[in-house]
Amino acid sequence: MSRLRICLDCSSPVRLRTRQRCHRCHRRTERAALQRPCTRCARLRHLLPDDRCAACRRATAPRKPPKTIRCGSCGEQRRNVGHGLCNRCHQADTDRPFRYAASLARRMQPAPAWWNPLVEFTAARFHPGGTVAVLRETGRLLLAAPSVTPHQLSQQSPAQLSATTNRVLTAFFTDRGLALPHDDAQQRATARRRSYLTAIPEPLSKAVTEFNQTQMSEQERRRRTGRRTLSDITLGTRLRILRDLTVHLLARRQVTGWAEVTTTDLESFLACTPADRHQQTYLMRRFFAWARSRKLVLTDPARGLALGAQPAFTGVVLELAEQRKLFARWARDTTPAHERLVGLLALLHAGSNAEIRSLTVADVDAVRRTVTLIGRPFPTPLDPPTWAALQACLLNRGATGTLNPHVIVTRVTSSRTTPAHTSYLARLLAATGTTPAACRQTRLTELVNDLDPKLTAAALGMNGTGITRYAADNVNRDRLQRRVASPS
């Protein structure tokens, strides 16, 4: 048993008696000793016969022409990036996602049962490059943790999964019934309500939290019985007003419970924002009536409050000449199809943002030339210019091959099933200097004043009080006020 020495550079044994280093380290030092300073760059390198390093030789040599091939798809002389295709054709190759998915699946062993359906689902909605990106991210997670469930996958952090991939996976799993649908808007509304509740100071917060629970269960009951429910915005606004009220009360004096709040306190709060008096008084009456029924207060301090005036018409009405100019622009074929349809639906049919955005292909009746706008009791017959604009939109939509059922599909929503973003319509009309809301208000004002408010409300599926603000005296008062306020 011989005791071998240890190499100078590493911990391996040295087998030859004449050497100080192991075989590998010996070879390395020997080779390093052959390096000389380059005559051009002066760095210590292995030199070529002309006393220059390889990098200097490459830098001074004439450039070689790039290797090109005749692309198998477009036939042009381009660089080969694989499968005999140029980069552009390779990116656009519709088989690429499937080849990529198959090679990933081989490495996964076994791939989950939903892998191939996911590939088809994504390929139908995205261009090949986008599909590969989604598959790459999903595949990486599956290779790292083969037993990950669909639910866990869609709960990944943004660092693990990009927003696009997360959206595709959520849509796919929900579509196949592998995960429960979750509503982003509803989650945001819940978070907003929670933030209002936590901002309410201690002695008053418990009652408001209970009030919120009562109104939420009331909404749930209404939803189950198919009655009209309040929007998340309304429910959130109520909590915001109560938060502002509690902050105002505690800033004035020390209050230990709702029973100590007096009508004077409420009046001082209402005096801060006179324009919101109607809404705020309405809510206070509601809240204190509820508190009284719960025996939280003995007398209702809101009973003596007078409701403010109904909020008046605060919108803009277009002049007749302006309307004519817009109509002429939107009746032309050369104007972009989305802009034409949005403008005409708002200007001629008083279409609201939600009505226009949520219009789907199934809502169009080609025989009767009508569209069914959401919330309206009857289909709306379209005039020839609007019908032509709608046809142009449908033609463009057909050319993109999107699976989104809506008539107005944007670049962002073409791979989803959601309607366009709320700001999309306003951005479309921005170039014309008007907004869809201004067009709609113009039309509503005309309808209410030329026809009859009740008929208009019935035809458009609006409620009577909502439409009275478009009556002539309201509009005139408001417009006069605006002119006095801004003399120009």
Ligand SMILES: [Zn+2]
């Ligand atoms: Zn060594």
Ligand SMILES: [Zn+2]
């Ligand atoms: Zn050199």
Ligand SMILES: [Zn+2]
């Ligand atoms: Zn090509």
